[in-house]
Amino acid sequence: xxxxxxxxxxxxxxxxxxxxxxxxxxxxxxxxxxxxxxxxxxxxxxxxxxxxxxxxxxxxxxxxxxxxxxxxxxxxxxxxxxxxxxxxxxxxxxxxxxxxxxxxxxxxxxxxxxxxxxxxxxxxxxxxxxxxxxxxxxxxxxxxxxxxxxxxxxxxxxxxxxxxxxxxxxxxxxxxxxxxxxxxxxxxxxxxxxxxxxxxxxxxxxxxxxxxxxxxxxxxxxxxxxxxxxxxxxxxxxxxxxxxxx
Amino acid sequence: xxxxxxxxxxxxxxxxxxxxxxxxxxxxxxxxxxxxxxxxxxxxxxxxxxxxxxxxxxxxxxxxxxxxxxxxxxxxxxxxxxxxxxxxxxxxxxxxxxxxxxxxxxxxxxxxxxxxxxxxxxxxxxxxxxxxxxxxxxxxxxxxxxxxxxxxxxxxxxxxxxxxxxxxxxxxxxxxxxxxxxxxxxxxxxxxxxxxxxxxxxxxxxxxxxxxxxxxxxxxxxxxxxxxxxxxxxxxxxxxxxxxxxxxxxxxxxxxxxxxxxxxxxxxxxxxxxxxxxxxxxxxxxxxxxxxxxxxxxxxxxxxxxxxxxxxxxxxxxxxxxxxxxxxxxxxxxxxxxxxxxxxxxxxxxxxxxxxxxxxxxxxxxxxxxxxxxxxxxxxxxxxxxxxxxxxxxxxxxxxxxxxxxxxxxxxxxxxxxxxxxx
Numbered sequence: 001x002x003x004x005x006x007x008x009x010x011x012x013x014x015x016x017x018x019x020x021x022x023x024x025x026x027x028x029x030x031x032x033x034x035x036x037x038x039x040x041x042x043x044x045x046x047x048x049x050x051x052x053x054x055x056x057x058x059x060x061x062x063x064x065x066x067x068x069x070x071x072x073x074x075x076x077x078x079x080x081x082x083x084x085x086x087x088x089x090x091x092x093x094x095x096x097x098x099x100x101x102x103x104x105x106x107x108x109x110x111x112x113x114x115x116x117x118x119x120x121x122x123x124x125x126x127x128x129x130x131x132x133x134x135x136x137x138x139x140x141x142x143x144x145x146x147x148x149x150x151x152x153x154x155x156x157x158x159x160x161x162x163x164x165x166x167x168x169x170x171x172x173x174x175x176x177x178x179x180x181x182x183x184x185x186x187x188x189x190x191x192x193x194x195x196x197x198x199x200x201x202x203x204x205x206x207x208x209x210x211x212x213x214x215x216x217x218x219x220x221x222x223x224x225x226x227x228x229x230x231x232x233x234x235x236x237x238x239x240x241x242x243x244x245x246x
Numbered sequence: 247x248x249x250x251x252x253x254x255x256x257x258x259x260x261x262x263x264x265x266x267x268x269x270x271x272x273x274x275x276x277x278x279x280x281x282x283x284x285x286x287x288x289x290x291x292x293x294x295x296x297x298x299x300x301x302x303x304x305x306x307x308x309x310x311x312x313x314x315x316x317x318x319x320x321x322x323x324x325x326x327x328x329x330x331x332x333x334x335x336x337x338x339x340x341x342x343x344x345x346x347x348x349x350x351x352x353x354x355x356x357x358x359x360x361x362x363x364x365x366x367x368x369x370x371x372x373x374x375x376x377x378x379x380x381x382x383x384x385x386x387x388x389x390x391x392x393x394x395x396x397x398x399x400x401x402x403x404x405x406x407x408x409x410x411x412x413x414x415x416x417x418x419x420x421x422x423x424x425x426x427x428x429x430x431x432x433x434x435x436x437x438x439x440x441x442x443x444x445x446x447x448x449x450x451x452x453x454x455x456x457x458x459x460x461x462x463x464x465x466x467x468x469x470x471x472x473x474x475x476x477x478x479x480x481x482x483x484x485x486x487x488x489x490x491x492x493x494x495x496x497x498x499x500x501x502x503x504x505x506x507x508x509x510x511x512x513x514x515x516x517x518x519x520x521x522x523x524x525x526x527x528x529x530x531x532x533x534x535x536x537x538x539x540x541x542x543x544x545x546x547x548x549x550x551x552x553x554x555x556x557x558x559x560x561x562x563x564x565x566x567x568x569x570x571x572x573x574x575x576x577x578x579x580x581x582x583x584x585x586x587x588x589x590x591x592x593x594x595x596x597x598x599x600x601x602x603x604x605x606x607x608x609x610x611x612x613x614x615x616x617x618x619x620x621x622x623x624x625x626x627x628x629x630x631x632x633x634x635x636x637x638x639x640x641x642x643x644x645x646x647x648x649x650x651x652x653x654x655x656x657x658x659x660x661x662x663x664x665x666x667x668x669x
Binding site for chain 2: 050051052053070071074075077078079081083084085086087088089090094097098099101102103104106130146147
């Protein structure tokens with residue numbers, strides 16, 4: 001499904017590579033977790049795969065498409081950004097209608113997709129309220145719906161549950177599992193390692209632009225000495241030093 | 247097409263949700279145009295209701311000073327306040343209490359008469375008309391006289407020039423009349439006999455364009471509405487650039503970059519909505535000129551037979567303004583960059599375009615710059631329609647320039663956006 005070969009990215013003026021000679025294969029219908037400390041290269045890798053930035057070297061394909069086929073690739077994927085990429089002055093319905101239209105959806109089909117997703121994510125009552133009045137959890141859910149209306153084959157999620165209440169997180173995770181059951185491949189980054197442990201079928205721990213370990217969560221835990229959970233594995237592999245960067 | 251429609255509808259919703267913003271977009275240009283027209287209307291009126299108070303120190307108290315005072319009073323422009331001392335008048339003017347003080351020197355009338363008589367006698371003696379009657383007497387030396395003018399340092403140069411020209415003309419006329427009078431006294435015993443016609447032999451008449459039998463005489467509304475309407479239309483670059491910068495900052499542009507939609511479509515939606523705003527602004531301003539101005543005692547804006555051409559010009563001027571707004575919004579990173587730059591740039595474009603000072607009085611270099619100012623093209627096109635009664639065909643060159651400006655700025659925005667994102 002996703003095949004990454006020797007992929008590297010070095011930003012203009014940067015001293016080090018953000019992603020360095022990275023090889024990775026993600027199979028269809030996987031829920032794949034990209035885990036790593038701040039500045040490890042997770043967001044850069046997702047930005048590369050979404051064609052937001054161009055690689056310095058190496059290549060990747062998603063369902064046979066590369067960044068050289070941007071429009072086809074964009075139709076195939078969905079990205080849920082970490083920020084609420086929504087218009088605060090528009091209602092939930094208006095936001096979703098607009099972003100759905102950008103994927104070529106229209107009319108009754110678009111309406112029914114919006115109402116279905118809104119209902120599953122518990123926002124029916126608020127569909128016609130302005131997004132500016134929503135709580136963080138509600139905005140996260142709308143942010144998610146805006147990316148899946150066109151039923152992408154691959155869904156990238158950049159910390160989709162950051163800053164939300166437990167109930168919202170639960171609804172979001174359940175919905176993502178539902179999408180996965182329907183056939184979507186999910187690539188997900190998070191700092192919530194317990195959540196990743198439960199949610200992902202496979203994870204890769206990435207640091208300094210390279211994958212330092214990958215496998216099923218339980219497999220990684222059992223392979224690491226004295227590790228009881230994914231967090232122990234993560235700290236053992238990436239160290240305890242702070243990773244502040246500006 | 248569906249994506250363009252969706253983008254347009256989204257822009258429409260965003261604009262209509264910001265009631266304060268809409269009010270500013272429509273109310274401020276109206277306030278601007280009414281204020282400017284009221285202020286400038288007086289300069290177009292031949293008889294003004296407001297008189298400018300000026301000071302006059304009359305050290306002469308003769309025929310000449312009386313003529314100057316009566317001419318100034320009769321002009322209906324000035325209210326003449328007489329002072330006794332030059333020092334007092336000068337201090338009041340230099341403190342800014344008055345715009346102007348005129349100091350008429352001592353013995354101006356008597357010395358002028360003496361000087362003129364000397365000259366006339368000198369001329370007549372050449373014809374040997376005087377020799378027989380009078381002995382030649384040594385001539386008394388009469389020094390030339392100086393009417394001193396004190397201006398408030400804050401007084402505008404145009405006002406100073408017009409006052410100086412007016413007084414110069416007045417003095418020349420008095421001198422001429424004195425010469426005629428001296429000749430008359432020398433050659434005729436009868437004061438009632440008309441020997442010289444003192445009326446101007448050469449006069450001038452302004453020939454204005456006609457529409458049928460009717461003369462087209464532009465009023466202040468015809469001059470002000472196009473200039474300030476264009477100024478208001480170009481101010482659209484401020485809210486438009488802010489709109490684009492806001493989208494970049496709130497992350498929606500990043501989402502759109504992951505969607506299968508081009509930047510051109512996104513800009514297309516903005517262009518459509520903001521162009522509609524420009525045209526609504528324009529309609530409102532025409533309506534103000536036609537319906538409200540007469541009620542405010544201002545001249546009515548005459549749009550008869552011009553509506554189509556006016557909207558054509560407004561459409562393309564609006565496009566040019568929007569192109570600039572798209573470019574500014576694309577390049578600027580923050581609202582703090584786009585808003586002040588946009589507002590200042592519009593003022594510069596207006597100055598270059600001839601909104602405040604006619605292009606022909608500008609220095610050569612500025613005239614060249616003016617030729618590449620879209621506001622100048624728009625203003626010329628509006629003047630062509632309002633003042634020169636131009637046909638559609640005659641507007642084509644300016645319309646093409648405005649359209650090209652939009653295309654070029656929009657293309658630069660798209661290319662710049664591509665380059666910027668190709669990190």
